[in-house]
Amino acid sequence: MSHARLEVTDAFGQRSVTITTPSFKIGRRDTNDLRLAGSEVSRDHAEIVHDGSRFVFHDRGSRYGSFVNGEQVSERALANGDQIRLGRGGGAELVFLSGDALTSAEPATATAIGDLRHVAALLEGLRALGSGRVLDDVLALVLDSALDVSGAERGFIMLGAEAGLEFKLARARGRVTLPGRTFQTSRKIPEEVFETGHSRIVADLLDDDQSNVHQATKMLGIRNVLCVPLKLVRYVERADASTAEERIGVLYLDSREKGALHSTTTRGALETLATEAAVAIENARLYRETLEKVRLEQEIRIAAEIQMALLPNGAHKRSHFEASATTLPCRSIGGDFFDYMDLASGCFGFALGDVAGKGPPAALMSALVQGIFAAQAVSTDGPAVTIARVNDALFKRAIENRFVTVMYGQLAADGRVTYCNAGHNPPLHVTRNGVRRLETGGPILGLFSGLPFDEETVHLAPGDWIIVFSDGVSEALSAAGEEFGEERIVDVVRAQFDADPSAMLEALIKGVKAFTTGAPQSDDVTALVIRYGG
Numbered sequence: 001m002s003h004a005r006l007e008v009t010d011a012f013g014q015r016s017v018t019i020t021t022p023s024f025k026i027g028r029r030d031t032n033d034l035r036l037a038g039s040e041v042s043r044d045h046a047e048i049v050h051d052g053s054r055f056v057f058h059d060r061g062s063r064y065g066s067f068v069n070g071e072q073v074s075e076r077a078l079a080n081g082d083q084i085r086l087g088r089g090g091g092a093e094l095v096f097l098s099g100d101a102l103t104s105a106e107p108a109t110a111t112a113i114g115d116l117r118h119v120a121a122l123l124e125g126l127r128a129l130g131s132g133r134v135l136d137d138v139l140a141l142v143l144d145s146a147l148d149v150s151g152a153e154r155g156f157i158m159l160g161a162e163a164g165l166e167f168k169l170a171r172a173r174g175r176v177t178l179p180g181r182t183f184q185t186s187r188k189i190p191e192e193v194f195e196t197g198h199s200r201i202v203a204d205l206l207d208d209d210q211s212n213v214h215q216a217t218k219m220l221g222i223r224n225v226l227c228v229p230l231k232l233v234r235y236v237e238r239a240d241a242s243t244a245e246e247r248i249g250v251l252y253l254d255s256r257e258k259g260a261l262h263s264t265t266t267r268g269a270l271e272t273l274a275t276e277a278a279v280a281i282e283n284a285r286l287y288r289e290t291l292e293k294v295r296l297e298q299e300i301r302i303a304a305e306i307q308m309a310l311l312p313n314g315a316h317k318r319s320h321f322e323a324s325a326t327t328l329p330c331r332s333i334g335g336d337f338f339d340y341m342d343l344a345s346g347c348f349g350f351a352l353g354d355v356a357g358k359g360p361p362a363a364l365m366s367a368l369v370q371g372i373f374a375a376q377a378v379s380t381d382g383p384a385v386t387i388a389r390v391n392d393a394l395f396k397r398a399i400e401n402r403f404v405t406v407m408y409g410q411l412a413a414d415g416r417v418t419y420c421n422a423g424h425n426p427p428l429h430v431t432r433n434g435v436r437r438l439e440t441g442g443p444i445l446g447l448f449s450g451l452p453f454d455e456e457t458v459h460l461a462p463g464d465w466i467i468v469f470s471d472g473v474s475e476a477l478s479a480a481g482e483e484f485g486e487e488r489i490v491d492v493v494r495a496q497f498d499a500d501p502s503a504m505l506e507a508l509i510k511g512v513k514a515f516t517t518g519a520p521q522s523d524d525v526t527a528l529v530i531r532y533g534g
Contacts, residue, residue, distance in 0.1 A: 040087025335362025462534030472523035479518035
């Protein structure tokens with residue numbers, strides 16, 4: 001019998017096999033002369049028959065067919081160097097060598113065939129990953145590319161989360177998405193790979209040392225497992241600095257064929273794919289987070305517009321007074337508010353409140369308090385009674401860890417100002433000759449019910465000012481950590497004493513901004529100024 005051999009590349013790897021019998025049988029069955037692994041290799045796939053003068057290849061009715069030099073055949077006389085493929089792409093590659101051509105250099109040809117097939121699938125996957133897609137698309141592309149490269153039957157991706165690995169997507173051959181709730185397998189291998197950062201291959205789960213560890217997976221008929229970490233490499237700016245590596249998840253593949261994923265070529269290709277996939281997945285996650293951030297910013301912008309719409313026009317004027325107010329949230333939306341009320345008694349009602357906290361929670365609370373206040377202030381009752389009712393209404397709602405300070409006053413045409421200060425920064429009554437702090441009232445609102453509140457009446461002379469402000473004004477910090485303080489507020493009022501309220505308000509806010517230059521705004525800035533005209 002003439003000498004001949006086959007250079008074999010399949011899921012078991014690359015090897016050289018000598019044809020030793022006149023009827024050399026090939027397939028997945030253990031009784032064949034050449035046992036192969038591959039998803040498209042039949043149990044009894046083919047045979048090579050030697051009739052004394054030549055070697056003839058016969059397909060034995062395989063499911064996915066046999067190809068010699070790219071042409072599907074059922075029978076073909078073999079010549080030296082013929083390339084045989086069992087299956088359309090997920091099977092095995094053979095190179096027939098005979099006679100004088102049995103040189104040591106030729107085994108590289110068989111190896112190259114399998115390598116090129118892996119590289120082609122790998123490059124196709126990498127090109128798709130670089131096209132810029134959303135996260136779900138990227139995960140599907142990674143799995144489909146991994147299944148094409150490896151020939152595995154199914155796979156899934158898990159990504160790291162606060163509580164550990166989180167299942168994201170499962171796919172099967174043919175780009176079929178598998179429901180996560182029906183994808184059963186042991187978590188032991190993925191968790192081990194994610195923790196250590198090292199790939200894990202289990203050639204046969206039926207081996208004695210693996211059988212008891214992975215019972216759930218083994219019961220599904222799974223024999224071969226390959227799991228690789230998804231590593232995100234962050235490059236550093238200096239050559240002497242160490243490269244930072246972050247594990248973001250795992251890529252898991254399995255098969256019911258023993259050793260189907262054991263090829264070193266497959267493992268190398270998948271590790272390369274996993275490295276690129278980690279970058280693509282992270283970019284997709286960042287893109288999704290950016291979209292979510294844009295959506296949130298849009299919602300906050302709309303909320304800020306609604307909040308400003310709830311406030312009255314800052315400028316308010318009647319025959320005996322002029323008022324002006326504004327608020328500058330330290331974030332997009334804030335917890336301060338001001339309001340004006342033309343009361344049935346003929347008095348002018350004015351209020352300024354400051355809710356504990358910042359941002360959306362404080363803004364919602366501020367809108368609630370403003371609404372309650374507007375509903376309670378329509379009566380002819382004095383400020384103390386109104387404040388007590390607002391306090392009880394807030395207490396009944398039992399909003400945990402939320403309270404509010406409020407200053408509420410009523411200005412009559414004859415210059416009488418009756419006010420109640422519920423835990424707020426004392427407003428200032430500024431005359432040409434002095435300053436008085438308006439402190440009478442009671443505690444902050446919303447903590448206890450049934451509390452008594454006091455009120456006081458002061459008399460304004462023509463030209464006098466009432467300056468109401470939140471602690472974002474008096475406690476505004478400079479870059480050196482110094483507070484703006486009440487004295488600086490009084491200095492501004494003195495300097496602008498004969499100005500109109502809009503100019504006074506502008507000077508006050510401008511003074512705060514100039515004082516805090518270089519320091520971040522840490523609280524909402526709100527001020528309301530009233531000038532009595534007589």
